[in-house]
Amino acid sequence: MTAKQKVYDELHGSKGGGLTATQRVVLVAILLGVALAIVSTEPEIPPELTRHFDRIEGVLGIIFLIEYVARVWSIGHDPVHRGVLGRLRYMVKPFAILDLVALIPFLLGWLGFETFILRILRVLRLIAISKLLRYSEAMRIVVGAVYDRRFELMFAMVLASLMILISSAALYVVEGEKQPQAFGSILRSMWWAVVTLTTVGYGDVVPQTVLGKVFAGVTALAGIGMIAMPTGILAASFSDGFAKARARAKAAAIQDEDLR
């Protein structure tokens, strides 16, 4: 086993479905980077700490730089990406470009919002790459269940949009005169409608007339349906998804048995 193959396995492979030791280190480094990006937006952080943050950022940048170089070098082990040309083909892949772009702020010591987004994307990417068997099975079931019932969920969304439109229009008519700031147009009423139908209910905008309260009460009750419908669709779809996963597992077990 050559060094290149070892590095390839560590960075591009997956150990028994899980993350390799190096991938774990990179994951921790990325999570630390995200945490730093979050905390560094806080203005009340004392400057002493910020200086430490900058140093940690630098170290993380070096780690990511080494990882990037090692990743590009070791990809040559893969027959598809052999040679300089193969590696260049790897480098122009979207996620590889993303990696490179994500590197820049670390190396330049920039700490801002843009890096934050890039780091989230990197976390997502690593999860996707890592082929965590157990996790990805769960992810596959959850995503699959949502995808299977995308039309039902879209229909629920259309119903929800209509509910938002109708209750916004109703309160615009009923409360528009009394509270022009909050209900003076259908657009303005939509803020209230969304906040009410999702049962968030900040209370910054509340109907004051009797008729407004009657409509708002009906809206609030309709909000239960707006939560109940997607929840019910997802529950039923997860039920099917779990049954399918069990059937798959059983079929695989039978096949394993037959092979012996």
Next chain:
Amino acid sequence: MTAKQKVYDELHGSKGGGLTATQRVVLVAILLGVALAIVSTEPEIPPELTRHFDRIEGVLGIIFLIEYVARVWSIGHDPVHRGVLGRLRYMVKPFAILDLVALIPFLLGWLGFETFILRILRVLRLIAISKLLRYSEAMRIVVGAVYDRRFELMFAMVLASLMILISSAALYVVEGEKQPQAFGSILRSMWWAVVTLTTVGYGDVVPQTVLGKVFAGVTALAGIGMIAMPTGILAASFSDGFAKARARAKAAAIQDEDLR
């Protein structure tokens, strides 16, 4: 294939279960009309923009007028609506009258709330007409699941009404003296009860006495049941609905096989 038949297929038919090109254009025009109706209620829109809106409205009006005339003319292809009398019979159908009524404000340049309602109705109608097979399958499952358990859902609604009544009465008794504006009658307390039981919780009306808070806490906890019950009923019903849809799809596939 005559021109009339082509127009008929474009306006009254459905291509492989989906919307035809013309129906898509009309749908976009209707959605644009709804958006304009919403935005045009906003008082802060500068007058320059409003003038543009008026022009778009005019264009939309012409599109809808052409569509209406083409619809009435091409319906003659349908044996049931042949000739002038057949077309008149089509024109007095509720949705055709609705189309005509919805046309008026566009042509006259009226932009108001009434048109808004009409436009929503038109969107609904188009969705219903379009026989979108994939969408309508989802819609049929969702609506069917709600319909199948309408008695259970009605029972949940009766329970919810009783909960609203009982908690309103309780807070009227407990907090009525302290906050006459908010809890001075059972009717007034109902606003609070609905807002609490749906877990919206605006916070504009909040009990202040210890006993009021105890009752409100119990009401808030009961609110979980009020959300859990319809959600659970719908989840179970969707589960059955998906199973039925799968059985139907399977039966259809077997029948297809048999026919070959």
Next chain:
Amino acid sequence: MTAKQKVYDELHGSKGGGLTATQRVVLVAILLGVALAIVSTEPEIPPELTRHFDRIEGVLGIIFLIEYVARVWSIGHDPVHRGVLGRLRYMVKPFAILDLVALIPFLLGWLGFETFILRILRVLRLIAISKLLRYSEAMRIVVGAVYDRRFELMFAMVLASLMILISSAALYVVEGEKQPQAFGSILRSMWWAVVTLTTVGYGDVVPQTVLGKVFAGVTALAGIGMIAMPTGILAASFSDGFAKARARAKAAAIQDEDLR
């Protein structure tokens, strides 16, 4: 068929599982009575209207009185309640006493809170009596599903109580000094904990320290579990309940077939 039997059927029987005409009239009268009881607590009702209310109350009282007398008289048709003694035995039954007690305020023209409770009880009773087959099937399924999983639901309630206790205690420790009015004791913090965990979130009491907000955020997230758990239990139980109801219906259909 004697008059007594007819009256008995109208008041004590059920037509094809539904309510008889007389029972419908009584139900409407009771609902009207409940509505009057609710509205009459409103202090802003003009006195002219109140006078009308009093008259309607009187009419309702006479209807309930006639119904009560007719009920007691016609129960004699039932072999179990024959004669004066049988009727007395009927009259001392809890619901019959309730009927009599509910009558008093109507006849005396009292309109207050006490009557409100009695009227709700009467509505409940009528629903129970009416043996509405379709409704009661739904009610049986819903109540049965809740009953079947009462231990699981109780466990969820124990978990919820623990969550309320723990988050109350946490905020008492963290925010007690800063906001003694709201978090100055575990008892006081419980109001906040219930409002947060049920996701009502009035906003009358909100943590202000960073640590308080961290704990409150965790509490709010735990609140999702508090809603998800009973909803999930009920959804699964309704699923079983619907399956059982279908099996029952199938078994009944097979039996019907066999009898022919």
Next chain:
Amino acid sequence: MTAKQKVYDELHGSKGGGLTATQRVVLVAILLGVALAIVSTEPEIPPELTRHFDRIEGVLGIIFLIEYVARVWSIGHDPVHRGVLGRLRYMVKPFAILDLVALIPFLLGWLGFETFILRILRVLRLIAISKLLRYSEAMRIVVGAVYDRRFELMFAMVLASLMILISSAALYVVEGEKQPQAFGSILRSMWWAVVTLTTVGYGDVVPQTVLGKVFAGVTALAGIGMIAMPTGILAASFSDGFAKARARAKAAAIQDEDLR
């Protein structure tokens, strides 16, 4: 049957799966202790009552002391814990140490927060010990259903975390300038994001710009998904859990039959 065995059965055993009489007394005493700990944090309790509390505390302390001594003495009946050494081995078990530590404040008459935690732990312990068959079956199903789908629930939590991060970052960018106190850093925005995504919606922090409200509306709608996903996963898992429990019960019944 010796006295030691009797005491052992009363304190360490379980009668037909339920709590023994002594365990019930101890449970009531513990619940009373928890209630006292809660109430005694309230500063408005009059000193006369506090004195009574102290006395009840003393009595409870004696009960717990007797129970502890009896527990240690009677454990000798168990072959594993025979003799002084066996008892010492029992005494150094974590829950036995907990019992001893929980005793101290009662005996010293301390009433504070520390005791509160200990008492909750004791309640939990007793529930665990009591092997309540019916309850524990329910608890086993509920805990089992959550455990079975821990990866799916964890994935839902990862999604929820990402949603919190993304909406915090969005509102930090959009509202940070306008409301520095509430949205001046991603960390500060997270309080708002959690409160909104869980649909608690206190209303203490509300976006004020149009763009902020648009993002907040999207966040509120996403909050439905955040509630729907774990609820759906749990509902499906409970469904499986109930089916498994039924299968277990059936298998047990068949085995019982075979044994006869």
